[in-house]
Amino acid sequence: MNQVYPISDLKGGRLILAAFVLALANFMVVLDMTIANVSVPHISGSLAVSASQGTWVITSYAVAEAICVPLTGWLAGRFGAVRTFAVSLFGFTIFSILCGLSTSLEMLIFCRIGQGLFGGPIMPLSQTLLMRIFPQEKQSQAMGMWAMTTVLGPILGPILGGTISDNWSWHWIFFINIPVGLVCAYAVMRLLKSAETPTAKLKIDMGGLLLLVLWIGALQLMLDLGHEKDWFNNPFIVILAITSFVGLIIFTIWELTERHPIVNIQIFRYRGFTISVLALAFGFGAFFGSIVLIPQWLQINLGYTASWAGLLTATMGLGSLTMSPIAAKLAMKYDQRALASFGLCLLGGVTLMRAFWTTDADFMALAWPQILQGFAVPFFFIPLSNMALGAVKPHEMAAAAGLMNFLRTMAGAIGASIAVTIWADHAKISRAELSGLLHIDEVKNTLMNIGLSEQGSIAYIANLVESEANTISADYVFFTMSLVFFFAGLIIWLCPKPKAGMASSENLH
Missing domain, CATH: 1.20.1250.20 (MFS general substrate transporter like domains)
Known part of the structure; x- marks a missing residue:
């Protein structure tokens, strides 16, 4: 292509x-x-x-x-x-x-x-x-x-x-x-x-296609259903995990020996491509996980409407539109590893800012990380894409671009599943800890003294604990994601130094 x-x-x-x-x-x-x-x-x-x-x-x-x-x-x-x-x-x-x-x-x-x-x-x-x-x-x-x-x-x-x-x-x-x-x-x-x-x-590599569907389908089902079914205490989740792992191994062997593979795994022999795509996958997984989690937390915990949650999420666009042409020009002149590392570490920094969000945060406190994230995204995406495609031979460019896009999209889906799962699971732990610290009878009596009924007092306490537990859990997810960004920003230096402007824009899909 x-x-x-x-x-x-x-x-x-x-x-x-x-x-x-x-x-x-x-x-x-x-x-x-x-x-x-x-x-x-x-x-x-x-x-x-x-x-x-x-x-x-x-x-x-x-x-x-x-x-x-x-x-x-x-x-x-x-x-x-x-x-x-x-x-x-x-x-x-x-x-x-x-x-x-x-x-x-x-x-x-x-x-x-x-x-x-x-x-x-x-x-x-x-x-x-x-x-x-x-x-x-x-x-x-x-x-x-x-x-x-x-x-x-x-x-x-x-x-x-x-x-x-x-x-x-x-x-x-x-x-x-x-x-x-x-x-x-x-x-x-x-x-x-x-x-x-x-x-x-x-x-068509029908065997490769069926194996691809099998291991990816099993992996995604495991991630999506694990929270509901108590993870590896459930036999079905264990079967899905084994199916995904064994399926991936067989798929890899199949594609390495197939004359016309559906996914050209041999492209991973290029260190520049492998490291760049790995950093891109980690970065995009954390990025997509955050843009899925933030609107849900805003609406469930802070009472935002879907419209206001959408507006806050979209404040990222200003920086992305502004910096995309600048990042593309800089990628033609400077070491793209430095640009990618800067973008990923900046994303790690703004995600770390979110790890200190509270339930009484105002709109601008929530919007600033989004705005800064918009400035970081082009520095992360453009140099990594250039480096990945610049590392392969011209006749392998289409296969490399397809593989890169496949892994980026998969990383986004996995990142979203993991983010929401950790959020829900850690909220249970936070809820139990908060309930243990709270002297419920004292708080209930205080609320009843100011006019609330017993049922109303219990409901108020339950809602308060639920809200704080969700926020603590969301902060924990953001902290974890910030570490993923920093890790991706560091491993990019394992790439060999790329030539300036190696890949042209038509290959970035």
Whole structure:
């Protein structure tokens, strides 16, 4: 997928329209990664499930998308990039409708998996098709527009998700995809027929695909269900853990010996790629875990509406938009290890700031870490992506980009699951400790003396303990995540020194 050739018959208004459609389709898929984050309390309440179960709506989408990304090259080669892109858009739209119509958590998760499977190829294919329709001298401008949609999606997702959930219902966060998906699918088929890629009867690594689904599915189920089923005291969780571990070993051996592997594991022979992707995975796992946890804590503990939680989460966007072009220029001139280490350590610092949040924190106290985080993200993401792709040979660039995107997406899903699980588990410990320290009878009598009933006093104490336990637990999660960021910022120095500006922007997907 890294060999792209400009198509000359798209010019003027038709070329601009085609580029806009491709960027809009990419924006829709990126938006869906974060639009549900602030809506989890609404979804959990509507479907009568716990907050940790509600998070499955986010992780199921991310895992399904990650599984489908390595298939993108095969799908495009077998059926054509334009046809695959249009079908992916249509399938994504159908499953968006079904998500909005869901009446149970099981149905919603199933439909989110469908969304992820069809959404997976859209991001890399939108990039590939942009490179095909623009002449070489204008490709950097086209990629700039594409990159802008990739940055704006996570910023606008929480704002849109919060506003829609508060003013209409959570179902509409999925229904808004319908007009965008249908219009984009129709426009792609009409405008980009001449940009279709050659097709061939390619062999698919079916064994590798089945093993990939098996070990990743078992791992994610273990992470999502572990909290509910008391972890390894439950035989089912033990079976899932063994299945995931054994499945990963067999998958690795299979892919190393397969002539046409679905995931080219041999790329890990490059130390620069391996260390960069490892740091990226650790960093993105901690980053995504925090942006899933923060809106839930704000709404459950501090009484924020979904709209205000979305606005606070989105304050990160100002720094990201400002610093992205600056970070890209600096990456062409300076040691990218230093830039990546700076970005990761700054993320560790702002996450450590969150570890001191309290239940009476005002909006700005909560917003400052978000704003600073926005400035740090480009320094973490751009240099690491450049270093990873700059470490491999040109003909391996597409496989490396696909593998990097797969691991980044998987790390996000795992990070979100672990963050919410630790939050819920540590809250139990904090609740028990606080209850032991509290002289309940004395507090209850004091509250009854000022006019509360016995039941009202007990309810007040219970709510207070619950709120403080959740906050202590959230602070513990943030402290743990800050250590992950610092660890990632240190291991990046194990990379060999990269040449300045090794990877070009068209490869960063």
